Amino acid sequence: MARLRTRLFRAARARWTRVAKGMTLGVRALALDDEGRVLLVRHAYTSGWHFPGGGVEIGETAEAAAVRELFEETGVVAEARPSLLGVYFNVAFGGRDHVAVFRFERFSKGPQPRPNSEIAEIGWFAPDALPDGATPATRRRLAEVFQGMEADGRW
Incomplete structure (x- = not known):
């Protein structure tokens, strides 16, 4: 029951944010390990596999938010500053949202959080x-990195 309440709260908060706030900024972390594998998460409140990430908090830089979200969601600790892959317009999230994607190449794998x-x-x-279930946006970002596909600026 508590899990359902949490999922409903997060969904309601996301809807409220889309309607009541101005532009929003989210971040995603594209982490590649030494074997060339990419780190993805499956959220409990929405379908699909995504890069770890979330919203930028008040007073926080986008880069700091990406480092924080990567750790909070996966236990992965950045050991060097990530590079900015790009900033994308997320039309599906109320027409006001942008997503900054950071690429992490130096990190350590800490204890993986439990579901x-x-x-x-x-x-x-x-x-x-x-x-x-890997999302289309996730697949597009990886095609940009690994296949040289040109980005169109949309999430």
Whole structure:
């Protein structure tokens, strides 16, 4: 029951944010391990596999938010500053949202958090063997990195 309340609260907060606030900024962390695998998470409150990430808090830089979200959701600790892959317009999130994607290449894998009300599953995947349900935006970002596909600025 508590898990359902948490999921409903997060969904309601996301809807309220879309309507009541101005532009929003989210971040995603594209982490590649030494074997060339990419880190993805499956959220408990929405479908699909995504890069770890979330919203930028008041007073926080986008880079700091990406480092924080990467750790909170996966236990991965950045050991060097990430590079900015790009900033994308997320038309599906109320027409006011942007997503900054940071690429992490130096990090350590700490203890992986247990599944919880936010993150249902964490996995490392080869870019050419993504799990069913990897989101179109996730697939586009990986195609930009690994196949040289040109970005169009949309999430």
